[in-house]
Amino acid sequence: MALTLDVDADAWRAHLARVLERNPGLVPVIKGNGYGFGLTRLAAEASRLGVDTIAVGVRREVDVVRPYFSGDIHVLEPWHPRLAGDQVGESDPKIVRTLAHPEAVAIFSGTNYRAVVELRTSMRRHGLLQAPHAGRLRSLGWSLHLPLVGDPVEESREILKAHGITEGTVWLSHVQGDKLKALQKSVRSVKLRPRIGTALWLGDRKTFRARATVLDVHDVSRGDRVGYRQNHMLRNGYLIVVSGGTSHGIGLEAPKSVAGAIPRGKVFAAGALAAGGLSLSPFTIDGKHRWFAEPPHMQVSLVVLHEDETPPAIGDEVPVDVRMTTATFDRVTGF
Secondary structure: OEEEEEOOOOHHHHHHHHHHHHHOOEEOOOOHHHHOOOOHHHHHHHHHHOEEEEOOOOOOOOOOOOHHHOOOEEEEEEOOOOOOOOOOOOOOOOOEEEEOOOOHHHOOOOOOOOOEEEEOOOOOOOEEOOOOOOOOOOEEEEEEEEOOOOOOOHHHHHHHOOOEEEEEEEEEEEHHHHHHHHHHOOOOOOOEEEEEOOHOOOOOOOHHEEEEEEEEEEEEEEEEEEOOEEEEOOOOEEEEEEEOOOOOOOOOOOOOOOOOHHHHHHHHHHHHHOOOOOOOEEEOOOOOEEEEEOOOOOOEEEEEEOOOOOOOOOOEEEEOOOOOOOOOOOEOOOO
8 A cells, every 4th residue: 555656766856956057055845744755856856956945834843854964054034032932042054044023133132152143024924024233133135025926026126125134145936037136137236045945846746757556446336335434436437546645745725826717717617516415536446536425535545437448456566646745645655
């Protein structure tokens, strides 16, 4: 029983090299579930790339990746005294903290702890409205976390100009490629450090694929009860048991950002079907996504196939579409 991620390691690494070449000063972002590949694997790949710094989401991830990466580790979550408890400093001298509140800046001033100071952007998630004087703060520069829409180049220029930042280092999220190049041309005396996660690790989807194992196949008739919830089968066919459930991230969804009549119509239609007990699964059998018989179990899922179609056999493997940032695989092959 396995949910497997197959990686064409050579092609995937060639993509990583291209992203590195197009984005001087690259800081790979390694956080959460490691974008489906795992935190430790991505830390090792960052070492292979030869970068001097990586970024993690939260402090506890530092301890996970440190055995695989010896350089600086930038923690994106802002440090705040009320969230840190008694821990003010760091035992690891290569940790770079993010400071986004005046009280955090005040505590770090006069210490040897390294940090970047985050400035407020239109994201309005974290950040200072006014850049503090450097004073005795051991700052490695400024941080900007920009939205995915709009013009990040123009917004970055405006923020740097408003704060009078004409030199030093600026750490950026969601600015890369041609946009990074354009921004660098307009702020020539500022060193840019682009933090890139999704576009780096998941930017070429052709280099990896997920597959699930068929664990069982049952003939079913219309009206038969199946699953935990004893739902009735709507027609004759087959009940297919496949590896992959909620513990793997199967069936887990985040709210969608939609705009326009057609996308909204699709979301509405999907919601109406779900209200009637019908949800399309991510498993593809004989070229089509198949319907869940009921919500996924922890480690397996039940999907249905019509009687006029050919069922797979136990041990066969079928493609599965997964959201890589929430997926956990039983095994990863190709490395």
